[in-house]
Structures are given as C-alpha cells and as structure tokens.
Amino acid sequence: MGKNSKAQPTAMPSPDTPFKFTGVMACAACHSGPMFNFQFSTWRMSRHAQAYATLATAKALEIAKESGVTGDPQKREECLKCHTTGNGFAAASFLKGFDRRDGVQCEACHGPGSDYSPEAVMRDKAAALVSRLARPTAKSACHATKKLTGSNSIMTWL
Ligand code: HEC
Ligand code: HEC
Ligand code: HEC
Numbered sequence: 001m002g003k004n005s006k007a008q009p010t011a012m013p014s015p016d017t018p019f020k021f022t023g024v025m026a027c028a029a030c031h032s033g034p035m036f037n038f039q040f041s042t043w044r045m046s047r048h049a050q051a052y053a054t055l056a057t058a059k060a061l062e063i064a065k066e067s068g069v070t071g072d073p074q075k076r077e078e079c080l081k082c083h084t085t086g087n088g089f090a091a092a093s094f095l096k097g098f099d100r101r102d103g104v105q106c107e108a109c110h111g112p113g114s115d116y117s118p119e120a121v122m123r124d125k126a127a128a129l130v131s132r133l134a135r136p137t138a139k140s141a142c143h144a145t146k147k148l149t150g151s152n153s154i155m156t157w158l
Pocket of ligand 1: 023030031048107112115116123125135
C-alpha cells in the first residue's frame with residue numbers, strides 16, 4: 001500500500017492473533033476527560049458496560065429459557081459471545097488488567113489493543129491500523145440481526 005492509500009477499517013482478528021486485549025481501564029487511562037470527549041464515561045454509562053451484568057438478571061434467565069439455553073447465562077458461550085469482549089480467544093490473549101465483567105468493552109469493537117495503545121502509535125493513524133486498531137463503520141454482528149425484543153428465541157439469530 002502506498003503512503004497515500006486511504007486507511008481502511010480492519011475486521012476483528014481471529015482468535016490466534018498475537019495481539020492482546022488490555023481491557024477498558026487501560027484505554028481509559030487516556031480516553032477520559034474533555035480532551036477525549038469523555039469517551040470513557042460515555043461508555044461507562046452505556047448498556048455496553050452492563051452487558052455481562054445483565055446476564056445475571058431474571059430477564060436473562062427468561063431469554064435463556066425461551067432459547068433453550070440451560071444453566072447460568074454468565075457461563076454460556078451462546079450468551080457470552082455477544083455480551084463480553086474477546087470471547088473464544090485463548091487465555092493468553094488477555095493482559096492482566098482485563099476483566100470480562102466489564103462487558104462489551106472498547107476492544108470488542110476496536111480490536112485487541114496491546115500494540116496500538118502506545119501514544120506514538122495512537123497518534124499515527126497508519127501505524128495504529130497496522131497494529132490492528134479496528135475502525136468500525138458498519139453495525140456490528142451483534143446488532144446486525146433481529147432486535148432481541150422482537151423475537152421469542154434468540155437461537156434463531158445466534
Ligand atoms: C497512551 C494513551 C492512549 C491509550 C492507552 C489508548 N489510546 Fe486511543 N488514542 C490516543 C490518542 C492520543 C489518539 C489520537 C487522538 C487524535 O489524533 O485526535 C487516540 C486515538 C484513538 C482512536 C481513533 C483512531 C482513528 O484513527 O480515528 C481510537 C478508535 C482509539 N484511540 C481507541 C483506543 C482503544 C480501544 C484503546 C484501548 C485498547 C486505546 N485507544 C488506548 C491515546 C491512547
Ligand atoms: C447475537 C448477539 C447476542 C447474543 C448471542 C445474545 N445477546 Fe443478549 N443482547 C444482545 C444485544 C445487542 C442486546 C441489546 C439490544 C437489544 O435489546 O436488542 C442484548 C440484550 C440482552 C438483555 C437485556 C434485555 C432487556 O430487555 O433488558 C438480556 C437480559 C440478554 N440480552 C440476555 C441474553 C442471554 C441470556 C443470551 C444467551 C442465551 C443472549 N442475550 C445472547 C445481543 C446478543
Ligand atoms: C459497540 C462498539 C464500540 C464500543 C464498545 C466502543 N466503540 Fe469507539 N467507535 C465505534 C464506532 C462504530 C466508531 C465510529 C463512529 C463514527 O464513525 O461515527 C467509533 C469511534 C471511536 C473513536 C473515533 C473518534 C470518534 O469519537 O468518532 C474513538 C477515539 C473511539 N471510538 C474510542 C473508543 C473507546 C476509548 C471506547 C471504550 C471506552 C470505545 N470506543 C468503545 C464503536 C465502538
């Protein structure tokens with residue numbers, strides 16, 4: 001690619017990627033406050049931050065039951081794949097600060113951040129993309145399908 005080529009959004013890498021998930025708190029170290037348009041607190045107040053916690057509610061049990069998913073939704077792949085970050089990646093893919101209870105974190109959409117997080121890389125858009133920063137433009141796979149509330153069974157759109 002020439003240096004003038006337009007940076008393209010990248011897709012989430014496959015689970016054997018060498019890039020690791022840092023967890024949202026590592027992103028928050030920079031992406032907080034007015035200089036960063038309050039990105040961290042905006043996320044914190046969003047339902048994405050609650051996506052794992054919500055799997056412990058009565059509503060979650062109800063949805064699981066309707067979907068034929070047995071057991072604790074917080075332990076079921078069928079639910080975790082959309083309600084957490086990096087589900088299906090090997091344990092070695094997560095740095096120490098990562099906590100899956102933080103739900104759908106920045107890296108669920110922007111990709112594992114170990115290599116693009118250093119400030120010099122972040123300020124260099126081309127370098128950030130090479131280091132696997134994803135710049136999602138379209139709706140994610142989680143939202144692409146039918147609204148949860150419109151269906152009796154999520155299994156039809158898993
Ligand atoms: C060391 C500080 C720092 C850390 C840690 C950091 N970022 Fe950044 N990030 C920046 C800076 C600085 C920019 C560039 C802002 C600008 O150019 O206006 C940026 C830009 C971005 C952009 C926009 C890039 C573009 O091309 O438009 C995204 C998305 C992003 N960061 C996501 C993340 C995510 C996700 C994490 C955690 C995995 C993270 N950042 C961690 C400092 C950081
Ligand atoms: C394909 C992705 C996907 C899967 C798989 C998935 N969810 Fe969700 N879930 C979502 C999205 C997106 C939302 C929020 C948007 C919405 O309500 O439509 C959501 C919302 C929820 C909510 C909040 C609903 C409310 O009305 O407050 C609960 C509870 C929930 N899911 C439970 C589950 C359970 C339990 C499973 C596994 C049996 C599961 N989800 C599997 C994507 C998914
Ligand atoms: C559910 C998916 C999702 C999550 C979670 C998410 N982002 Fe984004 N982010 C996007 C999308 C999509 C865009 C592109 C928005 C646009 O073009 O209008 C974006 C754009 C950005 C940008 C570019 C500047 C801007 O405001 O448009 C930055 C910086 C950023 N995100 C940082 C973060 C950080 C930091 C977190 C976690 C605290 C985070 N994002 C969580 C999907 C997500």
